[in-house]
Structure formats: structure tokens, C-alpha cells
Amino acid sequence: MMTPQVITPQQMQQILQQQVLTPQQLQVLLQQQQALMLQQQLQEFYKKQQEQLQLQLLQQQHAGKQPKEQQQVATQQLAFQQQLLQMQQLQQQHLLTLQRQGLLSIQPGQPTLPLQPLVQGMIPAELQQLWKEVTGSHTADDVVCNNHSTLDLSTTCVSSTAQPKASLLLNSHASTNGQASVLTLKRESSSHEEYAQNHSLYGHGVCKWPGCEAICEDFPSFLKHLNNEHALDDRSTAQCRVQMQVVQQLELQLSKDKERLQAMMTHLHVKSTEPKASPQPQLYTTCSRENGWIYSSQQLEEGFTGILKGLNLVSSATLSKTVSEASPQSLPHTPTTPTAPLTPITQGPSVITTTSIHNVGPIRRRYSDKYNVPISSDWMISVDFLSLPDIAQNQEFYKNAEVRPPFTYASLIRQAILESPEKQLTLNEIYNWFTRQFAYFRRNAATWKGAIRTNLSLHKCFIRVEEEYGSFWTVDDEAFKRGHHIHRGRPRKPCPDEHFDQLVAHSPSLIKNIQTSHAYCSPLSAALQASMAENSLPLYTTASMGNPALNSLANAMREDLNGVMEHTNSNGSDSSPGRSPMQGMHQVHVKEEPLDPDENEGPLSLVTTANHSPEFDPDRDYEDEPVNEDME
DNA sequence: TCCAACCTAAACACGA
DNA sequence: CTCGTGTTTAGGTTGG
The missing domain is CATH 1.10.10.10 (Winged helix-like DNA-binding domain superfamily/Winged helix DNA-binding domain)
Incomplete structure (x- = not known):
């Protein structure tokens, strides 16, 4: 299952240029992107806030405050923790909503959503034990988090020596509601080293305390700076309060955006079930190839909006709102490939707006096989x-x-x-x-x-079946899923050494003729039947026609025979009008297209049959036709 | 650049 | 002869 990722504007452009998505897919994609952006915003702020809290709590505990101050600290911590809890709940609610809406696919154990609460759900005794371990004789390797972009210990910070702690943390997954667990003071102080290497308040030699930006050469000096400049005092407390308000504002924003998202989805779904008017013809300008490409000058002018309008997906107003308000702050660059490293969100914002998509260039509407989306x-x-x-x-x-x-x-x-x-x-x-x-x-x-x-x-997946009153077509679904064309690419012109290839090129019709003639109740050649019997292969009979399972079986039979079969239908019973010139041959090799290697194993089977009534095409030059060496 | 997949057009054959 | 059906070939685009 694919994990949704925030896509870059370039990728969005590509998607739009290729027209690989249906209007409904585009709808969902838009919604998904907005949801992901919200999630990332929340994640980022959640992470920062949490790390700041951790740092402050550590400071306070190491500072050895007076009892009165400790009480004050405890009060503040409680407030922070409540804030954290709220954020976690909000975040989880958000994720649940996304999951419910099918916008996110979360796989257990997959480090795609580094939003798990760090220590949520731990009981105080566990935390005390953990604290003892951490503050005791530990090494830096114990709990160093290797992931530099997240503090998701549950998925990324499992080192060999920290297994017990890691499992402890993993256990916290069980409690996701955050209601029953009460955070203790020590929860946030798991380890110095845990955030020493990738501290949110320290990066690139600069203290990242809000409004500080003091230069610190190394981490110890940063810690010293932190203890000196950002100790627990009125100023720091005030700054923390400000930060809390920031978080609250974000929550509010998130909640509003969630409502907006819900309204958008509701609106779009309702709209999409309404009778759709035909797209305005003037939006489409059919160019050079009437059936292949559709260029729209208006699409070029209106970019994204124009495209979707052209697709009659949403109204212009709705779309503009969607695009421009999807992420007021930014749309972070995030690689879509799972293997690519996570790009820090702190990169310059790349906002997808209608203006930024104006330069997409010619928009060509054409299918893309890769994204060929079935409609059933x-x-x-x-x-x-x-x-x-x-x-x-x-x-x-x-x-x-x-x-x-x-x-x-x-x-x-x-x-x-x-x-x-x-x-x-x-x-x-x-x-x-x-x-x-x-x-x-x-x-x-x-x-x-x-x-x-x-x-x-x-296409070899389509099988023509003749009946008394005409013919019909069936589909071999297995063949369809394996591949399409009989002729892969342009058929090559035969060279002197390519007799075999030429036979290959002719094989499809021959294979089909075998089937159709048999279906037509003309007697299957005794030789072919014998060959099938020898190979313990089921006969491909009329009864199998129209039966997908039997078709598959028959197809498997064909492939087991693997290629060299005889054209059994030279007695004129094949009513297939467009007969292959090969039918004039007394005996022919019929070979399926060189298939996948796994399909091409085994010895080639050669089936021979009597040729009762060769029809020779006088207009056909058989000079280069291959001569079956088994021919008498 | 090569190639596979796909599309389009056209020539051709055959039977009703 | 026309039309519908079916096959084959040629040549084009697109994207990996």
C-alpha cells in the first residue's frame, strides 16, 4: 500500500501534464495533500514543543532548585504536559479522521508517521526505572536516535543496547487515547543524549530558543548557554507561555482546517454525484491529432484551475480556494519516494498556487499506461x-x-x-x-x-470465438494481466536468419485460429489432440469459451506448449476471414512470442498435422517463408 | 538512444 | 459492389 506523501509542485505539474489521474483522483489527491500538510505542520510543532519541554525539564532537574521553585516547576510541567496531551489527542484524532477517510494508510511498524507519543502510556514505575537506567551508567550509544528528523523513538531509536527501553517505548503504542495515562515529571527526561545530537533547540551552531539565535560552537557550550540564558525565570516562562499559545493557535488552526477539509470533501462528494454537465467545449482545443491530443489554450492560461475546470471537476471558485488556501504557510518539499531521505521541512516553502503552475508548459492530454486506471x-x-x-x-x-x-x-x-x-x-x-x-x-x-x-x-488476451451465427470475443484475463501485445514493438523485417522470428510474428493468428476452429466444432486435428494428451493438457474446447477460468486454463496450456504448435486449420474450416498466409503451409512451426523467461522454459513442442486443403495465396511471396524442417 | 507500449491509419482479405 | 469484420503493417508518440 502506498503511503501518501506530500508531493512537490513539480510532481503535481507532472501529474497534471500527463493527465494520469481521473478527476476523482485529483480530488482525492488534493484532499490528501492538504491533510498531509496539516499533519506535517502539526508534527513539526509538536516535535519542537516537546523537545523544548524536555530540555527545560532537564535543566530544571539538574539545576537543583529549591522546593518552592520545584513546586512551581511542577505546576508548569503539568501545564505543558496537559498541552502535550491535548496535542497528542488532537493529532491522533486527526490521524484517525484521515484513516477513516481513506486518505492515509498506516501500516504498523512502518516509520511513516513519526507522531507516536514518546512516552505516553507508561506507568510511573516504568518511567522511574527508565530514568534510573538513563541517568545511570549509560553510554551515548544507548539511546542515540539515528533519525535526525524525528524523535519517534518507537520506530527509529532502537539500538542494540537499548532494546529494553525501546520495547518499553513501543509498548506505549497500546495506549493511544491519552486519557488514562498521567504523565509524570520524569517522562520527558529520558536522556541527555537523546536530543544532544539532534536537539531542536540547537542546530548549525545556533541556539534555536525562540528569539535567541545565540551562536554556540558546540553542544556543551550550547548547554551552558541554555542553562545561563534560558534558565527557569520569568522571561523563559513567558516565552514558554508564548510558545504554548502558538501551539494553541495551531490547534485552533488545525481544527479549522479540519473542518474546512471536511466541508470540502463533503462538498466535492455531493457535487460529484450531481448530474455532470458536459465540459464546456470552448475549454478544449483539439489540435494536431484530433483523437490523440487535446491542447487547451485556456488550460495553459489558467494552469491548474483551468485543467480541473476543463475536466469539469470543480467550480473555479472552489478550486481557487482549494489551491490557494490549502496551505497558507507552506507546502513543504517532501520526496515522494520512500527511499529518498526526508527533506527537512525547514526548507524554503514551495507553495502550490495557481500562479506557480502557470508555467507548466503545454498540457497534453493522454493516457499514461503506468497510471492506467481501470474503471471497474x-x-x-x-x-x-x-x-x-x-x-x-x-x-x-x-x-x-x-x-x-x-x-x-x-x-x-x-x-x-x-x-x-x-x-x-x-x-x-x-x-x-x-x-x-x-x-x-x-x-x-x-x-x-x-x-x-x-x-x-x-492483443493475445482477446480470443475470438466463432459460432454459427457469428463470432464473439472473450478475454483471457490472465493473459491480459501478463502483458498485452503480441507484437512487442514494431515487427521486425525478416532477415535471412529470422525465419523463426517470422513464424513468431505469425503465431498469434495461428494460435487463435486453432482455438476458433476448434470452437467452431471442426475436428481438432488428431495430431494436436494426441499432442495435448501426451502433455496431459486439457483441451481448449468450445465449452471453455466465455469461461474465464477455463480460458485461463487454456491459456496456460498454450503457454505450456510454449510456442511450437501446428496450424491445425488448413482444411478451410476456419472461417476466420483474415487468414494468415501461413495457412498455406503444409506444416508450420507456431511459436508464441518469446515470453517471459519463466514462461519460456521447457522444450518446444512440435505438433504436426495433416494438411487437407492448403490454400495458397497467389499474391503472397513465400520466398522468405520459413520452411519447416520437419516437413516431409 | 533504444525499446516497449500504445495509437492511428491504411491496405487487404473474406463473407454476407 | 458495399459493408462489416478481421488481420497485418507502417509509422508516429510517449516514457522508462
Whole structure:
């Protein structure tokens, strides 16, 4: 499962340029991004606040204050802890909300959400023991956190010698409500070293106490500075109070943004279920290739807003608000690849605004196979961006909007076939499905119909089955999932040594002819049957047609035979009109496309058969046709 | 740059 | 002859 990441403006541009997302995906992406940004803000401030608290508490404890002062410290600490608790609860509530909305996928043990409360849920006795350990004879290696961007001990700070403590901390996961546990004073003071290396109040030789920025050469001098300048006094206390107010403001902001997010989502979902008007035609300018590319000058002008408007996703006002207010402060750069190091949030803000997307360049609308998102429910599950309600919305959208669906013809044909009750469709029914499901396919019929026919022929996953009253098409879903084209890339012109390749190139139709002729109840050649029997392979019979399971079985059979099969259909019973010129051969090698290595193992099987009625194409030059060496 | 995947167009064959 | 169906090839774009 993919973990949502804040994407960079460049990535957003890329997504938009490629048109890889459906409108619903874009909606969800927007929501997700906003949610993630809020989460990161909260995380950052939570972390800072927590570290400051820890530092102060340590100072105070080491300073050896008078009892009266200790009481004061305790009071302040309690206030801080309550604040922390509130933040944690807020954070957890936020995360729960995100999870519930499907915007976040949290896997246990995955260090993607370094927001776990540090010591929450520990009982005082545990903490005292931990404190003893930490303040006792420990080494710096004990609890040094290796992760420099987070204090998430539960996931990143488990060193070999600190296992007991680490497990102790991990146990705190059980209590996530934060209600039952009462933080003790010692909770925050787990270790000096824990934050010595990556202290939030110290970085790049500068004290980061709010408003300080004093230069400290090293960490000891920083600590000295901290003890001298930021000891527990009125000023520090006041600064802490200010910081608390900052946190409170953030909470307020978070709460407001959460409400706003909820309202946005509610609004968008409600809107998306409303009848969609067709996109305004003037938003689209079809350029050089009418069916392939759609450029929109207005899209270029309006950038992001224009694109989504063009997609009829949201109203201009809503979108502008969404984009410009998604993150008033910043949209941090964060790598989307899990392997990439986490970029500090303190980098310069990169705000995605409508202005920053103006320079996206030409926007070309075209599918991208990588993001080829199926439109049916059974396919959609694996797509992270989408939730189930989006599926129907997608279909509704394309039914009414004359927008080219971002799906390949093969995907659509497969979809059409699988949606049919019998899992089989005639060509005309496939046409009708296209026009029914997609407004885009209600014009330029010659083009897309031709494309459909080409795809049916070219993709080995589509199996043509002939019946008495015509033929229909089925889909071998396993073959579809394995790969598409029979001809991978442009077929090569045969060279003298490429007889075999040429046979390969002809194999698809031959394979299909074998199946279709058999389905047509013409007697399968005895030789082929014998060969199948020898290989203990099931026959691919008419009964299997239209049955996906049997189709898969049959496909497996074909692949087990692996390539060299005989063209059994030279007696004219094959009513397939577009016959391969190979049918004129007495015996031919039929080899499947060189498949994946795992599919290409084993000896090649050669099936021979009698050729009853060779039909020779006089217009065809067979000079270069391969000669089967097994031919008599 | 190469190549796979995909799209489009067109030529061609065949049968109704 | 036309049309629908099906196959094959050529050439283009895109993205890894």
C-alpha cells in the first residue's frame, strides 16, 4: 500500500501534464495533500514543543532548585504536559479522521508517521526505572536516535543496547487515547543524549530558543548557554507561555482546517454525484491529432484551475480556494519516494498556487499506461488514490463528458467484455459499449472502431470465438494481466536468419485460429489432440469459451506448449476471414512470442498435422517463408 | 538512444 | 459492389 506523501509542485505539474489521474483522483489527491500538510505542520510543532519541554525539564532537574521553585516547576510541567496531551489527542484524532477517510494508510511498524507519543502510556514505575537506567551508567550509544528528523523513538531509536527501553517505548503504542495515562515529571527526561545530537533547540551552531539565535560552537557550550540564558525565570516562562499559545493557535488552526477539509470533501462528494454537465467545449482545443491530443489554450492560461475546470471537476471558485488556501504557510518539499531521505521541512516553502503552475508548459492530454486506471470496481481496489465511490463517478463522468478516457483500448475492451453477463461480446456490442459508456466515442467512429479491431487482433488476451451465427470475443484475463501485445514493438523485417522470428510474428493468428476452429466444432486435428494428451493438457474446447477460468486454463496450456504448435486449420474450416498466409503451409512451426523467461522454459513442442486443403495465396511471396524442417 | 507500449491509419482479405 | 469484420503493417508518440 502506498503511503501518501506530500508531493512537490513539480510532481503535481507532472501529474497534471500527463493527465494520469481521473478527476476523482485529483480530488482525492488534493484532499490528501492538504491533510498531509496539516499533519506535517502539526508534527513539526509538536516535535519542537516537546523537545523544548524536555530540555527545560532537564535543566530544571539538574539545576537543583529549591522546593518552592520545584513546586512551581511542577505546576508548569503539568501545564505543558496537559498541552502535550491535548496535542497528542488532537493529532491522533486527526490521524484517525484521515484513516477513516481513506486518505492515509498506516501500516504498523512502518516509520511513516513519526507522531507516536514518546512516552505516553507508561506507568510511573516504568518511567522511574527508565530514568534510573538513563541517568545511570549509560553510554551515548544507548539511546542515540539515528533519525535526525524525528524523535519517534518507537520506530527509529532502537539500538542494540537499548532494546529494553525501546520495547518499553513501543509498548506505549497500546495506549493511544491519552486519557488514562498521567504523565509524570520524569517522562520527558529520558536522556541527555537523546536530543544532544539532534536537539531542536540547537542546530548549525545556533541556539534555536525562540528569539535567541545565540551562536554556540558546540553542544556543551550550547548547554551552558541554555542553562545561563534560558534558565527557569520569568522571561523563559513567558516565552514558554508564548510558545504554548502558538501551539494553541495551531490547534485552533488545525481544527479549522479540519473542518474546512471536511466541508470540502463533503462538498466535492455531493457535487460529484450531481448530474455532470458536459465540459464546456470552448475549454478544449483539439489540435494536431484530433483523437490523440487535446491542447487547451485556456488550460495553459489558467494552469491548474483551468485543467480541473476543463475536466469539469470543480467550480473555479472552489478550486481557487482549494489551491490557494490549502496551505497558507507552506507546502513543504517532501520526496515522494520512500527511499529518498526526508527533506527537512525547514526548507524554503514551495507553495502550490495557481500562479506557480502557470508555467507548466503545454498540457497534453493522454493516457499514461503506468497510471492506467481501470474503471471497474474490481480493478480499482489496488489504486491508492481512489475510493470506491469514485468508480461510479468516473463512469458517470465519462458518459457525459466528451473527454478521452485515460484508458487504453485494450483495457476498455476487456472491461466491456467482462461487464457483459456472458463475458463475451460481439464486435458490434463492443462498439455499443464504447458509445454507451463514453461520450468521447460517439464521434470519429471510424477511428476508434478501427482501433478496437486492431486491438482485438493484436492483443493475445482477446480470443475470438466463432459460432454459427457469428463470432464473439472473450478475454483471457490472465493473459491480459501478463502483458498485452503480441507484437512487442514494431515487427521486425525478416532477415535471412529470422525465419523463426517470422513464424513468431505469425503465431498469434495461428494460435487463435486453432482455438476458433476448434470452437467452431471442426475436428481438432488428431495430431494436436494426441499432442495435448501426451502433455496431459486439457483441451481448449468450445465449452471453455466465455469461461474465464477455463480460458485461463487454456491459456496456460498454450503457454505450456510454449510456442511450437501446428496450424491445425488448413482444411478451410476456419472461417476466420483474415487468414494468415501461413495457412498455406503444409506444416508450420507456431511459436508464441518469446515470453517471459519463466514462461519460456521447457522444450518446444512440435505438433504436426495433416494438411487437407492448403490454400495458397497467389499474391503472397513465400520466398522468405520459413520452411519447416520437419516437413516431409 | 533504444525499446516497449500504445495509437492511428491504411491496405487487404473474406463473407454476407 | 458495399459493408462489416478481421488481420497485418507502417509509422508516429510517449516514457522508462
